[in-house]
Amino acid sequence: MAQIVSLTGEASQSGPLKTQLDGKVLTITLANPPAHALSLEMIGLLHGALLDARDNPKVAVIVIASSGKVFCAGHDLKQMRGYREGADGGARALETLFAACSEMMKAIPRLPKTVIAKVDGIATAAGCQLVAACDLAFASEDAQFGTPGVSIGGFCATPMVALSRNLSRKHAMEMLLTGDMVDAKTAMRMGLVNKIVPRDYLDQVVAKMAERIASKSAMAIARGKRAFYEQADMRLSEAYDYANRVMVESFTTADSDEGLDAFIGKRKPEWKGE
Incomplete structure (x- = not known):
């Protein structure tokens, strides 16, 4: 090796x-x-x-x-x-x-x-x-x-x-x-x-x-990338069930709160990594 x-x-x-x-x-x-x-x-x-x-x-x-x-x-x-x-x-x-x-x-x-x-x-x-x-x-x-x-x-x-x-x-x-x-x-x-x-x-x-x-949230990228490759090997219904769980996890974080607030406030987000 x-x-x-x-x-x-x-x-x-x-x-x-x-x-x-x-x-x-x-x-x-x-x-x-x-x-x-x-x-x-x-x-x-x-x-x-x-x-x-x-x-x-x-x-x-x-x-x-x-x-x-x-x-x-x-x-x-x-x-x-x-x-x-x-x-x-x-x-x-x-x-x-x-x-x-x-x-x-x-x-x-x-x-x-x-x-x-x-x-x-x-x-x-x-x-x-x-x-x-x-x-x-x-x-x-x-x-x-x-x-x-x-x-x-x-x-x-x-x-x-x-x-x-x-x-x-x-x-x-x-x-x-x-x-x-x-x-x-x-x-x-x-x-x-x-x-x-x-x-x-x-x-x-x-x-x-x-x-x-x-420039994006590192946590969001990590979670999303993992989900992309994992769902690709699943059956359609299984993939959607899994993706739904990932969506809930992704949009109940401090970074998602910051992203939504920044979008609504028309400002650049400051990611917290959590």
Whole structure:
């Protein structure tokens, strides 16, 4: 298992993962070019950074980004090929790798804070999965997405989990069965990304959205995000019953009182976090 590390300060500018806290927005940048691959080490570092952000009261929104022509090319294929030299053909090492990656991906919807993917470049396999796992995704016009496991004799089964929860079944199956790349416009049409913007404006658009969400009640965001993902796996009647309980809980808090008073009084709310 890769070591999970903690952020030691508000900014870290060295190593394969960089972090920068601007106001209430934490940007986590994949910095292991050229592929920004999700090696076992990188998975551990990213998972650790996400958990640290979860526990940091200064952080309200998390942005996952990278630099260069690749956002994230998925798992480190050289590392995976090396595993195959093991006595068991790499089965145990691959189980460890994929389990670690799945735990990291599952942590994203469980975080009580919004996670945004900022994609400027290629996102393939587990990199595409990372985009799909985030709550929101914004892409430059040059972004491309794909699940090419089938093209190298495998299948992007774990990316399929997140992908099939964003796209229609037929769109997801088309990507999985062909391994073909799709451009940003197609990805937005399929439901993988929220918005496409020119590369020169991507930082600005994502920052504006992150700051807008960060200005809301952190407690309301946490409760609402948890409810969104939990109800998605329920039957319709069960989902409505659950959502009704969440609504009652949400509108019997000090923050909801403040929000209603601020709206009626036409002023900016001052959240109490309770």
